[in-house]
Structure formats: structure tokens, C-alpha cells
């Protein structure tokens with residue numbers, strides 16, 4: 497890992513991921529560059545989402561603008577979870593208002609056999625965008641690279657888009673376990689190559705999004721998902737960076753997710769941070785966990801909720817302040833900025849009197 501001077505946000509952020517003491521809690525936001533922000537919408541007016549992802553100068557601009565406007569401690573590269581599908585041979589598009597649509601979803605072993613794992617080099621545009629952001633911030637802010645987790649990406653590939661019940665995904669998982677394992681192994685190969693490119697380009701930390709893991713029962717997670725996830729996490733750590741493993745609706749799954757071995761677990765807002773962290777035996781760092789919709793409240797209430805989360809973290813090394821999931825369109829930008837201010841101004845409960 498590159499050495500980062502001690503007074504900088506990047507240092508604070510990376511240290512917190514490693515559960516080392518910091519001067520104050522680092523803060524950044526899931527989906528900090530997105531449709532709630534006017535500057536993003538202006539770029540979006542002239543370019544599609546995929547065009548922004550694939551043009552490093554645009555992806556870097558969007559990433560930098562959001563991080564500077566919010567004054568956060570880390571920038572997450574502007575890209576999308578689904579980009580690796582394309583280089584594996586699955587075409588998709590983002591349809592307005594409907595989210596991603598995969599044209600020929602995977603439904604059988606033959607389609608899984610046909611997936612390509614040797615073309616992750618086609619994702620080089622993400623690394624190029626990271627290089628630009630790193631050159632801009634010169635180590636001032638932490639640089640987060642990311643990829644999807646095997647389960648969440650497999651679910652998009654099999655369902656063909658978002659899903660409520662994951663019927664096709666779970667059917668394949670239960671009934672064709674060999675094909676399922678092959679799919680996850682192929683994903684791990686591609687994702688690891690992709691992660692290595694991002695780390696080589698200057699990512700300080702990698703976040704692995706298992707956004708839909710919360711749909712799984714604990715025994716299914718352990719049997720069908722944990723082994724491949726564990727391999728991915730360990731191999732990414734071998735690249736020399738801490739890993740943040742993120743999911744939603746995961747309250748009861750957290751101890752099993754912890755076994756994947758990530759340095760940091762993302763927490764959603766449904767479990768109090770102190771309870772979740774205690775149940776993890778404080779064996780990893782945690783990131784979270786303000787309800788993103790709290791950002792629609794008045795600032796006094798937002799301040800109270802921010803304080804409550806920081807009180808629950810109790811100054812223990814290894815807390816990164818964030819939302820429990822991404823910022824949604826329509827969120828007032830000034831409230832996101834206010835959260836950063838509240839985290840900075842925070843005085844622990846014992847000293848507030």
C-alpha cells in the first residue's frame with residue numbers, strides 16, 4: 497500500500513478500515529455521485545450512464561465533483577456494478593425508469609459454460625478513471641474502487657434485472673449446484689482481475705457490493721455463497737488493500753458475512769450500530785448506518801440521528817460514517833453536506849454533559 501501523509505483524509509479513511517485510531521470519524525456516502533446532484537444531471541443530460549462510465553475523463557469529473565462538493569474523506573469511482581457482465585458475454589442496457597435489463601439472462605449450464613473470463617482487460621477504462629481521480633487529489637482523499645459480489649452479480653445475470661423473490665437465481669442454485677458454483681468461480685476470476693486493475697491504478701480500498709445478499713437464508717448463504725465470496729475477499733486483500741463488504745437487509749446474516757473475512761462490513765439502518773458491532777465481537781470495522789431517507793428530514797433531526805450513530809460507535813477505532821444504502825434522487829444536497837459537518841463537529845456524549 498502507498499504511504500499516505502498522516503494529516504490527510506485518505507490516511508484517516510484507510511486507518512479506520514484497519515481499525516486503527518483516527519483524529520475523527522471519516523465520512524463518505526454510497527451513491528455520492530448521482531441523480532440528486534445538479535452537476536451530475538448536467539453531465540447526464542448529454543451522456544448516457546454507460547457513456548459516463550466508459551469515458552475516463554467524464555467518470556473522473558463526476559467522481560471529483562461529488563467528493564469536493566460534499567467535502568468527504570473518500571471518493572468512490574464512478575462506475576457500475578454490472579460493467580463486468582459485458583466482457584463476460586452478457587449484453588445489457590439501462591432502460592429509463594426500469595434499471596438494468598440483461599438481454600439474454602443465464603438460465604442453464606450451457607450458458608454458464610459459454611461465459612468468457614479472459615477479457616477483463618476491456619474494463620481498463622475504470623482504472624484510467626481512477627488514475628485521473630488519484631492524480632487530482634494527490635492522496636488527499638481516500639480512493640475507493642469497487643466491484644459486485646458473486647451472488648449479487650449472479651442474480652442480475654440469471655434474473656435479467658432487479659428481482660423481488662430471486663426465484664430463477666435460487667432455483668438454479670438449489671437444482672444445479674455444480675453450474676451455480678461454476679458461475680460463481682467464473683465471476684471471481686473476472687472480478688479479481690478487475691479489482692487488480694483498480695488497485696494498480698491507485699485504489700486505496702476496494703468495496704465489494706453484495707447488495708442483494710439479504711435475500712438469502714443463513715444456511716443458503718453459507719453453503720452457496722460464502723465460499724466464493726471468501727475467496728474473492730482474500731484474493732483482493734492479497735493485492736494489498738483493505739476490503740469493505742456491503743449488503744442490505746443483512747441484520748441476521750452479519751455474523752455469516754463476517755466469515756467472508758473483509759476488513760469492514762457495511763451495516764444498513766435496520767440494526768442499531770452498537771448492537772450489530774457487538775454481535776460481530778468487534779472483530780472487524782463497520783461502515784454506516786444512517787437511513788438514507790433521513791436526509792429528507794429537518795437538519796435538527798438529522799443531527800440527532802448522526803450523533804446517535806456516533807455515540808453508538810463510542811469512539812471505538814474502526815467506524816466509517818456512511819448511509820445504510822445509497823443516496824436517492826430528490827435528496828437535498830445541503831442535507832448531505834450537513835451530515836459531513838455534523839460528523840466533523842461531533843463531541844462525544846460524555847463531554848456534551
Ligand code: CP3
Pocket residue numbers: 525526527528529530531540545572573574575576577578590594595596642658705707822
Ligand atoms: O457515487 C456513486 O456511488 C456512484 C457510482 C455507482 C453507480 N452504481 C452509478 C449508477 C455505484 C457504486 C453503483 C453500484 C451499483 N450499481 C449497485 C450497488 C450499490 C447499491 O445500490 O446497492 C447496484 C445494485 C447497481 C446496479 C444498478 N445501476 C441499478 C439497479 C441501477 C438503477 C437503479 C436506479 O436508481 O435507477 C443502476 C443505475 C445507476 N448506476 C445510477 C448511477 C448514478 C442511476 C441511473 C442514472 O444515472 O441514469
